[in-house]
Amino acid sequence: MQTIGLIGGMSWESSASYxxxxxxxxxxxxxxxxxxxLVLSTVDFQELTQFEDEERWDQIGTLLADAAQGVERAGADFLLLCTTTFHKVAEQVEAAVDIPLLHLGDVVAQACLDEGMAKVGLIGTTVAMSEPFFTDRLASHGLEVIVPPAADHEWLNTAIYEExxxxxxxxxxxSRVVDLIERLWDDGANGVLLGCTELELLVKQADAELPLFPCTSLHVAAALDRALA
Structure with a gap:
């Protein structure tokens, strides 16, 4: 069995789920x-969110890269970032270590393609929905990705960070998130990605008619496939 390296603390609820x-x-x-x-390193979420608010992404990248190097030194064979939003600095983290990074976007895209998806919706934090780092990664696999209108970003982001x-x-x-999923269905999505770990605490497949792709659960399954191969 290989040793799985985890960079967590974004939030601790996310780390606990992983x-x-x-x-x-x-x-x-x-x-x-x-x-x-497992080797797990957790960061101070307050510090990271402050840097996020100040758009100091280079500093975030440095913090997560330092954590990744610590995980590598502790014996991890490969690395997971226990977050969607902070995959924005995944390339900086990946460049800092010699072990492979199992990128969430690659895992989720493959799961969607395996289910015959062509067009999917993505819900998550404002950063994940409004910036291209994650949607472009999915699109590189041939998926068309749509996100909710900008008017929905603030309340969803607030629900994630304050609840x-x-x-x-x-x-x-x-109820509000399920309504959002249904509107993405109306816009042509074949399925919807729960693109934030904490959303899996809130919404289950039983809550929606449209196929849901829980990104954390898929990430974990891919990590176990790799560790136990």
Whole structure:
């Protein structure tokens, strides 16, 4: 079994989801008392979000690259960024280490293509929806990606940062997100990506008729495929 390196803390709820899903996945695949070999480094989310607000992305990249180097030194065979938004600096992180980065965009794109998707919607933070770093990565695999109108970005971003990263799951927010998913369906999406780890705390497939792609769960499954190959 290879050792999986995790860069977390964006938020701690996200890191907890990755840790839980990785352990459940190994239990399901190997049984017994099996658990994954992991190296986890978490960053100060307050510091990162302050840099994000100030658009100091070079500094964010440096912080995450330093964390990645620590994970590599601790024996990780490959690396995951436990976040969608901060994949904005994935190339800077990847360049700082000699171990491979399992990029979330590549994993999710392949999952969509395997299900015959051609056009998908993406919901997540304002950065993930409004900037091209993630949608372009998906498009490089041949997917057409649509996002909600800009008018919806602020309330969804607020729900993520003021509710979900604190583990607060509100039915009214779920209803509003499900409505957003349905509007993406009306706009021609064949499926919708839950492009923020914390959104998986809020919305499940049972809540929507349109196929949902939980990015974190897909990321974890791909990591286990690699670690156990």
């Amino acid at each position: 840790y839980r899903l990785l352990n459940l996945g190994v239990q399901d695949r190997l049984g017994g008392l099996s658990s994954p070999k 979900l990263v604190h583990g607060v799951v509100l039915p009214r927010t779920r």
